[in-house]
Amino acid sequence: MWSTDQGKLHKQFEFRNFIEAFAFVTKVAMISERVNHHPEICIRYKTVELHLCTHDEENTITEKDRHLAERIDQAYKLCLTEPE
Amino acid sequence: MWSTDQGKLHKQFEFRNFIEAFAFVTKVAMISERVNHHPEICIRYKTVELHLCTHDEENTITEKDRHLAERIDQAYKLCLTEPE
């Protein structure tokens, strides 16, 4: 679930290892570039943390953020993340 | 299944879209760099084709290639590729 952190949409994602985490980040980067709306992305080994807000709207959470969050969730669903 | 094509280990992988294909290629790139053994990678929209051989062993197929193919297959298993 996305929550609100420091006035931004926020979600944390867990992966098996760094390679899987970074493959997900690459998807996020490409989706962001496609819609020209870029989240803050933090990678700590196999944990990825995203923060979304809209700079042009005084850093509030807008429809652009909710739409991007949805596309990111769809891409995440295609990563198999259950433990081995 | 990996087959032999032009004396190299060869496999073709299909994805839903370019983003999913490229996320897989990113995994392949990182695995290759980890083991310092790099396949030929061709990306045509949502199709990825890999060829593996060992340059130091006169471009034959060696254990290094079979080991890399196995690691790539494991990474591919973590991509959900069934149709929606």
Add this chain to the structure above:
Amino acid sequence: MWSTDQGKLHKQFEFRNFIEAFAFVTKVAMISERVNHHPEICIRYKTVELHLCTHDEENTITEKDRHLAERIDQAYKLCLTEPE
């Protein structure tokens, strides 16, 4: 210089190592996704080969290809590729 190969726009790019080559490929992937027009990309260690044509226009070379080629050249200029 881009030339024509098999009826497609074609160019080959050389890098110092696989990491530099793949960083360039990542730029190409993101630009392609941004404009929703995707070249064929082949990576052989530190050589990257691109082929561009427009599927919707019977695989001919169109303005879309020439525009993408220009953006790729701009991204390539930001890679320092002279020998050390």
Add this chain to the structure above:
Amino acid sequence: MWSTDQGKLHKQFEFRNFIEAFAFVTKVAMISERVNHHPEICIRYKTVELHLCTHDEENTITEKDRHLAERIDQAYKLCLTEPE
């Protein structure tokens, strides 16, 4: 210059746009996987922030971190980052 922030090696890198920033992050990811030592990576549009420490050594800064910082600096030098 790398400095110390919260007991970790820290450096911030600026790029022209998100694509250039992410291409650099891809290099960092591949170098990290090669040496099996992974920094914290934060991407905010065209700014990349890295933090390095060694988990196995009670999160202190070790030779592993200084060596990784050096390799990252070398990869950064190959990104042309002056303003247009």
